[in-house]
Amino acid sequence: MESLEEIKARVEASVTGAAVEIVPNDAPCQQRSLRVGREKAREVAEFLRDDPRLRLDYASNATGVDWPDTVTKQKVKVKKQINGVEQEVEETLEERKPGCLEAVYHLYSMALKQGPVILRVRTADRMQGVHLPSLTPVWRGAEFQEREIYDLYGIVFDGHPDLRRLLMWEGYRHHPMRKDFVEPDDYEYEPTPHDEVLEKAKAHYPADGGTQGGTA
Amino acid sequence: MIDEGLRNELSKQGVVVTGFQDLYNWGRKNSLWPMQFGLACCAIEMIATAMARFDLSRFGSEVFRNSPRQSDLMIVAGTVTKKMAPQVVRLYNQMSEPKYVIAMGACAISGGPFKQGYNVLKGIDRFIPVDVHIPGCPPRPEALLHALITLQEKISKETFTGPGRPRHLDPNAPSEFPIPVCGPDDLTPPSNPEVWRPPTMVRED
Ligand code: SF4
Numbered sequence: 415m416e417s418l419e420e421i422k423a424r425v426e427a428s429v430t431g432a433a434v435e436i437v438p439n440d441a442p443c444q445q446r447s448l449r450v451g452r453e454k455a456r457e458v459a460e461f462l463r464d465d466p467r468l469r470l471d472y473a474s475n476a477t478g479v480d481w482p483d484t485v486t487k488q489k490v491k492v493k494k495q496i497n498g499v500e501q502e503v504e505e506t507l508e509e510r511k512p513g514c515l516e517a518v519y520h521l522y523s524m525a526l527k528q529g530p531v532i533l534r535v536r537t538a539d540r541m542q543g544v545h546l547p548s549l550t551p552v553w554r555g556a557e558f559q560e561r562e563i564y565d566l567y568g569i570v571f572d573g574h575p576d577l578r579r580l581l582m583w584e585g586y587r588h589h590p591m592r593k594d595f596v597e598p599d600d601y602e603y604e605p606t607p608h609d610e611v612l613e614k615a616k617a618h619y620p621a622d623g624g625t626q627g628g629t630a
Numbered sequence: 631m632i633d634e635g636l637r638n639e640l641s642k643q644g645v646v647v648t649g650f651q652d653l654y655n656w657g658r659k660n661s662l663w664p665m666q667f668g669l670a671c672c673a674i675e676m677i678a679t680a681m682a683r684f685d686l687s688r689f690g691s692e693v694f695r696n697s698p699r700q701s702d703l704m705i706v707a708g709t710v711t712k713k714m715a716p717q718v719v720r721l722y723n724q725m726s727e728p729k730y731v732i733a734m735g736a737c738a739i740s741g742g743p744f745k746q747g748y749n750v751l752k753g754i755d756r757f758i759p760v761d762v763h764i765p766g767c768p769p770r771p772e773a774l775l776h777a778l779i780t781l782q783e784k785i786s787k788e789t790f791t792g793p794g795r796p797r798h799l800d801p802n803a804p805s806e807f808p809i810p811v812c813g814p815d816d817l818t819p820p821s822n823p824e825v826w827r828p829p830t831m832v833r834e835d
Contacts, residue, residue: 583812603828
């Protein structure tokens with residue numbers, strides 16, 4: 415199969431404004447991926463599927479990633495006037511990077527027996543701008559998996575034919591795979607709690623063995 | 631009630647004497663009709679139990695029904711998710727009395743390997759009364775057969791009156807249980823206190 419650089423070059427040549435970027439991977443597998451801008455994601459997907467040299471006709475897997483807001487702290491030395499004397503003081507600079515949600519697709523070609531090409535699309539943020547174009551019209555197999563991503567990460571796929579929750583019920587407020595998800599505190603009965611669970615269960619167990627502690 | 635010694639003497643002569651209660655229970659315990667209903671991997675073991683190798687029909691329970699109206703035994707086989715729990719309770723409510731429940735597998739009795747998850751109910755006994763719990767992940771078909779025999783023993787000991795009577799003969803015992811609602815965070819209520827209360831645990835510190 416073509417290298418990722420070649421694919422990137424050809425995508426950029428045929429889809430204007432695709433904003434393709436190669437994401438490196440430090441893990442031992444070295445499996446790199448393509449990140450594309452969300453506006454042109456649909457066109458890029460159609461190109462990958464229809465291009466005679468790629469023919470990526472099968473989306474074997476679609477999943478989500480939550481990138482929370484990151485705060486990087488940097489120590490810098492600054493010169494400051496303190497009591498009229500110029501001194502070098504250390505200051506911490508905080509840099510806040512807003513997080514986002516990402517959908518990842520693993521694409522294979524059944525026709526040419528090649529793959530995978532990994533496609534990533536990012537949302538604008540984690541709060542309001544969680545919309546991405548659905549790739550289900552391109553690969554039908556992504557339907558349930560996009561529903562799962564919608565359910566667990568909260569990415570709204572525009573153009574999805576049937577976007578309902580999959581594992582949790584309608585009306586459930588949370589997205590359990592998000593990093594800031596707080597799980598329900600239902601540890602009222604743990605026969606053999608240990609570690610983290612022990613800490614959570616303790617709140618429900620009265621120290622004096624009195625009446626039932628905690629509420630379910 | 632007939633004297634045990636006299637009954638033995640008579641049976642040696644080929645005369646069978648029994649009470650209506652024993653006859654009634656004998657009939658009931660040997661014709662349990664389970665509902666065809668499985669939720670996860672444990673259901674595969676339940677299916678195996680019904681097939682030729684383990685042969686559930688030896689115990690008079692092979693008539694798996696597709697409708698709760700025609701069944702009196704609910705085998706909760708597998709993982710009850712919080713999304714599924716209301717439906718399980720609703721099906722239980724629709725079953726005809728007398729009805730019994732076997733909770734099969736670690737998931738059905740406690741949440742099992744998913745106990746610390748966010749979407750799995752920590753045991754169906756939080757909402758409906760369970761007669762026999764089968765531990766294991768998954769329990770072998772023999773364990774299900776054993777649970778069935780345990781349930782049969784339980785039924786044969788039931789009396790028409792008094793505290794040991796089955797629920798359908800007790801006008802005060804409910805035959806329907808409130809169906810929980812899937813709320814914004816969890817099931818509401820998260821358990822039915824009429825059926826289940828957490829045992830009081832004492833903290834060691
Ligand atoms: S108890 Fe084990 S085998 Fe049974 S449903 Fe749960 S995970 Fe599957």
